[in-house]
Amino acid sequence: MYTGIVQATAPITGLSRTGAHTTFEIDFPPGLTEELKIGGSVAVEGVCLSATSISGSKVTFDAMLATLERTNLGALQEGGMVNLERSAKMTDENGGHVVAGHVSCAAEVVEMVTEEPRAHISFRVPPEWAKYIFVRGFLAVNGCSLTVAEQEGDVFTIYLIPETLRQTTFPRYQPGDRVNIEVDHQTMVTVDVMERTLERLLPRYLAGAAE
Incomplete structure (x- = not known):
């Protein structure tokens, strides 16, 4: 389990690809x-x-x-930077939200602005995942717990405070790049249960209304 509070960024100092997997060597900062x-x-x-x-x-x-296929890890290169968070202990304060590290999908960056006062990142998710993301809901983007500010179709925008820009890899991203999205698990379960319930009950309701 993680909290979505990125602890550091670190460089990839080695990368080896084979047909089945990729090995990453990362140089951790002191203490991590x-x-x-x-x-x-x-x-x-x-x-x-x-x-x-x-x-x-x-x-x-x-x-x-x-x-590699589900996430943006396949696009990483030696010398690039990555967000890091060690797994949380049960006694740790959770200043973000419960994050599993199981990426739902990779989203395409549509717009990236790092200048204040409107620093933000906008990204497009695959249509099948858009139903789990909503304004003022939270999700993890590249492991960082963030709140959705705006939505237009399958494009979502999140505003970034200076600390988030300082502590994460976001300033390195450009339109066309991919970021990892993890939707909130409880939200996903709730939406799926409601969809199944409506699919089961709606035909009965329509049949009763027609009588």
Whole structure:
């Protein structure tokens, strides 16, 4: 479990691709590897990955083909920067929202503005995921817990405070790039249950109204 509060950005210092998976080596900032063990979970750009080796500040992770296809990890290059968050302890304060690190979809950046006072990111999600996102609802974008400010069809806009811009990889993004989206799980369950309920009850209602 994560909180959606990005703890640091870090560079990719090594990258190796094979047919089945990609191995990333990331140089963690001081202190962020404390008590991290092999197999420990870290959110990398919002994707829950397990540490496969630890050597000083250098930590490696493997991403399988299914993960690379669903997320933006397949587009990362050596020298690029990623958002990092260590998994949360049960006693930790949650200043964001409950984030699983299971990315729902990758969204296309439509507009990126980093200048105040209207710094924001707008992105387009696949149509099948738009129903789970709504104004004033929250979601994780590249692992960062954020609140939706505006919606127009399948395009959503989130405003960014200076601290978010300072602490994340967002300033590096440009229109056409992809970001990882994790919708709130409880919202997704609620929408799905309501849809199934309406599909079951609506025919009965229409049949009764026709009598």
